Each structure stands twice: as C-alpha cells, then as structure tokens.
Amino acid sequence: MHLTNRYKNYIKMSVSLKSSRFGKTYLFVKGKIVLKEKIFTVSNLQKTYESGAVKNNVIENFDLDIYEKDFTVIMGPSGSGKSTLLYCLGAMESITNGEIIFENEDISKLKNNALSELRLNKFGFIFQQIHLVSNLTLLENVVLPGLAGPNRTNNSVYEDANNLLKRFGISEAANRLPSQVSGGEQQRAAIARALINQPIIIFADEPTGALNQNNSQIVMDLFSELNNSGQTIVLVTHDKRAALRANRIIYIIDGSIVSELNLDPYQASNLQEREDKVNEWLVSMEW
Ligand SMILES: Nc1ncnc2c1ncn2[C@@H]1O[C@H](COP(=O)(O)OP(=O)(O)O)[C@@H](O)[C@H]1O
Numbered sequence: 001m002h003l004t005n006r007y008k009n010y011i012k013m014s015v016s017l018k019s020s021r022f023g024k025t026y027l028f029v030k031g032k033i034v035l036k037e038k039i040f041t042v043s044n045l046q047k048t049y050e051s052g053a054v055k056n057n058v059i060e061n062f063d064l065d066i067y068e069k070d071f072t073v074i075m076g077p078s079g080s081g082k083s084t085l086l087y088c089l090g091a092m093e094s095i096t097n098g099e100i101i102f103e104n105e106d107i108s109k110l111k112n113n114a115l116s117e118l119r120l121n122k123f124g125f126i127f128q129q130i131h132l133v134s135n136l137t138l139l140e141n142v143v144l145p146g147l148a149g150p151n152r153t154n155n156s157v158y159e160d161a162n163n164l165l166k167r168f169g170i171s172e173a174a175n176r177l178p179s180q181v182s183g184g185e186q187q188r189a190a191i192a193r194a195l196i197n198q199p200i201i202i203f204a205d206e207p208t209g210a211l212n213q214n215n216s217q218i219v220m221d222l223f224s225e226l227n228n229s230g231q232t233i234v235l236v237t238h239d240k241r242a243a244l245r246a247n248r249i250i251y252i253i254d255g256s257i258v259s260e261l262n263l264d265p266y267q268a269s270n271l272q273e274r275e276d277k278v279n280e281w282l283v284s285m286e287w
C-alpha cells in the first residue's frame with residue numbers, strides 16, 4: 001500500500017496520519033488503519049462578514065475533511081466561528097472564498113434551487129432553538145420535509161415518521177403540539193424531522209444548549225445511537241458531556257483549527273478514561 005504523508009497531525013493523546021487514494025482515505029488513528037470515504041473537503045475557506053467599512057474575517061485559510069460515519073464535534077470559545085463554519089458546510093451561509101466539495105461538487109458554486117434541494121434531501125439540521133412549527137403536531141412537524149422531498153408517497157413518509165417517533169420514545173406525544181410537550185421531547189421531534197429524508201449528514205448546533213441535564217443525556221444518547229448505526233454527524237457544542245460522544249473533536253479559535261483529538265467510537269463503558277482524556281486535552285486548550 002502506497003502511502004503519502006499528505007497530512008500529519010501530532011496530537012497529545014493520539015497521532016493520526018492520513019493518506020488519500022482512489023477517493024478513499026486511509027486514516028491512521030491510534031495505530032489502527034481505518035478506510036473511510038470523505039464526505040466533505042473544505043479548502044481554503046474564508047468567511048468574512050462586512051458591516052459598513054468593518055470587515056470581520058470569521059474564518060480564514062481553513063481546511064477540513066469530514067469523513068463518513070464519523071461523529072465529529074467542534075468546540076472552541078464563544079465567537080470563534082463554530083456556528084458560522086457549520087452553516088457554511090450545511091450550505092445555509094454563502095462563503096467569501098475557497099471550496100466546499102460535497103459529492104464531487106463545489107457546493108459554494110450552486111444556485112439557490114440546487115442548494116435548497118441539497119439541504120432538503122441530503123442534509124439534516126438540528127439547532128439549539130428548536131424551531132418546530134407551533135401550530136402543527138410533533139408528527140406533522142416530522143413529516144413536513146418528507147412530504148416536500150421527491151419521490152415519496154405520503155404513506156411511506158408517515159410510516160417513517162411514526163417509526164422515528166417510536167424509536168425516539170415519543171410516540172405518545174405524536175399528536176400533541178410543541179407547546180404541550182417538554183423541551184427534550186421537542187428536541188427529539190426535531191431530530192426525527194432532521195432524519196425524515198435520510199440525510200447523508202446531520203449538522204447540529206448546540207442541540208443540548210437549551211435542555212436540562214436529564215434531557216441532554218436523552219438527546220445525546222440518541223445521537224450516539226444514530227452514529228452507531230452509521231449516521232455521519234457534525235455537532236457544535238460547549239457541553240463537554242456532549243463532546244464525549246464524538247470520535248473526533250476539533251478545537252477552533254478565531255476561525256482556525258488549533259487542535260484535534262481522535263477517540264475510539266463512544267461506548268457507555270470506560271467513560272471515566274474517555275472523560276479524563278478529553279478533560280486533559282481541553283485543559284491544554286485552556287478551555
Ligand atoms: N450574520 C452575521 N453577521 C455578522 N457577523 C456575524 C454573523 N454571524 C456571526 N457573526 C460574527 O462571527 C463571529 C463568529 O460567530 P459564530 O460563528 O456565531 O461563533 P460561535 O458559534 O463560535 O460562538 C462573531 O464575531 C459573530 O459576531
């Protein structure tokens with residue numbers, strides 16, 4: 001196997017060497033070889049907000065690959081550009097410069113219609129503020145993007161929605177309005193809604209930020225379960241407990257990656273060791 005040292009990243013806890021060939025990428029994570037498909041290749045990303053004469057370069061010279069089936073968490077101080085990055089990846093924000101390659105296409109060059117289709121059919125979004133439609137039931141909220149998507153019968157959308165609600169333990173609340181259920185139940189419905197079109201990737205921005213500890217745990221258990229069954233996730237969080245679920249944590253300051261920590265896939269056992277590793281790493285970031 002020919003390996004080019006295209007990418008080297010020395011990290012306190014683990015060393016990862018990566019090399020690309022035939023569209024797949026060999027990742028050396030903690031001494032093990034893993035073969036993964038790249039989902040996103042971000043090159044030289046720049047995002048500048050302008051207000052009047054003032055330019056704010058939120059993200060500059062930014063390179064990042066996102067891999068299939070990974071649970072990637074993005075951490076960093078408030079204002080460091082985490083949400084901006086997520087929205088650029090998710091084609092919700094235009095970019096100032098650079099490339100975001102997804103499925104062999106630079107999505108930053110796509111027109112509005114193509115972007116809407118991409119967001120509807122390939123991406124799932126989950127936010128801190130839950131944004132369910134207040135006069136629709138949880139079930140109606142979940143089916144909505146499914147009915148808007150292509151090539152689906154109403155029956156199959158409703159069937160999938162009911163299955164998701166059941167899987168997430170909120171079947172009994174299916175016919176209630178958002179205001180009639182807890183924040184945790186609302187967020188579970190929002191996750192179901194994000195999954196209704198079987199997205200290739202889920203983007204989540206502080207999904208536990210508005211939840212109490214108990215509901216946060218329920219929601220993060222769901223994310224872990226989804227990732228264990230192969231769902232690719234990119235999640236921004238301030239919550240160390242949420243970050244523990246990742247197999248890859250990226251730390252950004254002022255719109256640049258300053259460090260990356262690779263972990264084994266999350267398991268509920270051995271949590272203490274995992275927490276110690278993440279703690280030590282975050283302390284080294286002056287978290
Ligand atoms: N829509 C916007 N218009 C102008 N400036 C913005 C906008 N969104 C974010 N910013 C600025 O970009 C910087 C990064 O913000 P953000 O990505 O929300 O950071 P984080 O999610 O890490 O807290 C901040 O300085 C913020 O004020």
Ligand SMILES: [Mg+2]
Pocket residue numbers: 082083084
């Ligand atoms: Mg943010």
